[in-house]
Amino acid sequence: MVGSGLANQAGASIGALAFPVLGPVGVVAVRQWVAAAVLLGVGRPRLRAFSAGQWRLVLALALVYGAMNLTLYAAIDRIGLGLAVTLEFLGPLAVALATAGRRTGVLSALAATAAVxxxxxxxxSTDYAGIALGLTAAACWACYILLNRAIGRRLPGLEGSAAAAGVSGLLYLPVGAVVLWLCGPTPLALLCALAAGVLSSVVPLLADLLALRRVPAHLFSVFMSVNPVFAALIGLLVLDQHLDPWSWAAITVIAAANTVTAGADR
Structure with missing residues (x-):
C-alpha cells in the first residue's frame, strides 16, 4: 500500500518535470497510452461480446478517465502537486460521505469543507483556474468510482476497466500525436512522461492487486487517504513546491476526514 501511494505521487511529480516541454496534455497522452497497453494486456477484454449497454458504460468511463487525468495534471501545473491531489481527493470523500453514517458524515463533511x-x-497568488481544475478532477474521480462499480457488476474481472483504458488511449492518440509533433519532445521529456505512466498506472495497479489479497478493502481505502500527504511531501522534495502551514493543516484535515469516513463505511 505504501508502494502504491508513493509510486502514484512520484509518477505525477516526474510527469510534471516534462510539462515545460510536453505540457500537461502531452504527458497525460503518454500516460493514457501506457495505461491502455498494460490494462488491455492484463484484462484481455472480449470486446465483440459487449452489449450496447455495456459499451455505453465503457465509453462513459473512458471519457471520465481521460478527463480526470487531464484536469489533475493541468491543476498540478498551476497549483502544485500537493494542493491538486488534495482537491482531487474530495471526489472519493464525497462518494464515501454519501454512504457513511449520518453523524460521521456530517462531521467529516464539515471538517473537509472548512479545510477546502x-x-x-x-x-x-491564488490561482482560481487551478483550483477549478482540481475540483473538476474531484468530480471526475467520483464519477470514475461510481462507473467502475457499475461496470464491475456488468462485466467480469478487469474487462470493463481495460476496455475503458483502451478507448481512452485511443481518444488521446490524435491529440497526443499533434502535441508531440508540435513540441518536438526531448528524450528526457519522453522518458519522464513514460515514467509517469509506469509509476502512476502500472505500479499502483499491480501493488493494489497484491495488497487487496492481504488486507480488507476498508483498510485499503483508509490507507489511501494518506495520498494527499504523500503528494505534498513529494511535491516539496521533487518539485520544490512549498506550502504554508495553513495549507499543510488543511491537507491533514482532508486526509483525516477521508480516513474517518472510509473507516466508518465498511
Whole structure:
C-alpha cells in the first residue's frame, strides 16, 4: 500500500518535470497510452461480446478517465502537486460521505469543507483556474468510482476497466500525436512522461492487486487517504513546491476526514 501511494505521487511529480516541454496534455497522452497497453494486456477484454449497454458504460468511463487525468495534471501545473491531489481527493470523500453514517458524515463533511475553504482562501497568488481544475478532477474521480462499480457488476474481472483504458488511449492518440509533433519532445521529456505512466498506472495497479489479497478493502481505502500527504511531501522534495502551514493543516484535515469516513463505511 505504501508502494502504491508513493509510486502514484512520484509518477505525477516526474510527469510534471516534462510539462515545460510536453505540457500537461502531452504527458497525460503518454500516460493514457501506457495505461491502455498494460490494462488491455492484463484484462484481455472480449470486446465483440459487449452489449450496447455495456459499451455505453465503457465509453462513459473512458471519457471520465481521460478527463480526470487531464484536469489533475493541468491543476498540478498551476497549483502544485500537493494542493491538486488534495482537491482531487474530495471526489472519493464525497462518494464515501454519501454512504457513511449520518453523524460521521456530517462531521467529516464539515471538517473537509472548512479545510477546502482554507485551501482556496483568497490571496494575491491564488490561482482560481487551478483550483477549478482540481475540483473538476474531484468530480471526475467520483464519477470514475461510481462507473467502475457499475461496470464491475456488468462485466467480469478487469474487462470493463481495460476496455475503458483502451478507448481512452485511443481518444488521446490524435491529440497526443499533434502535441508531440508540435513540441518536438526531448528524450528526457519522453522518458519522464513514460515514467509517469509506469509509476502512476502500472505500479499502483499491480501493488493494489497484491495488497487487496492481504488486507480488507476498508483498510485499503483508509490507507489511501494518506495520498494527499504523500503528494505534498513529494511535491516539496521533487518539485520544490512549498506550502504554508495553513495549507499543510488543511491537507491533514482532508486526509483525516477521508480516513474517518472510509473507516466508518465498511
Amino acid at each position: 475553504m482554507v485551501l482556496v482562501r483568497p490571496q494575491p
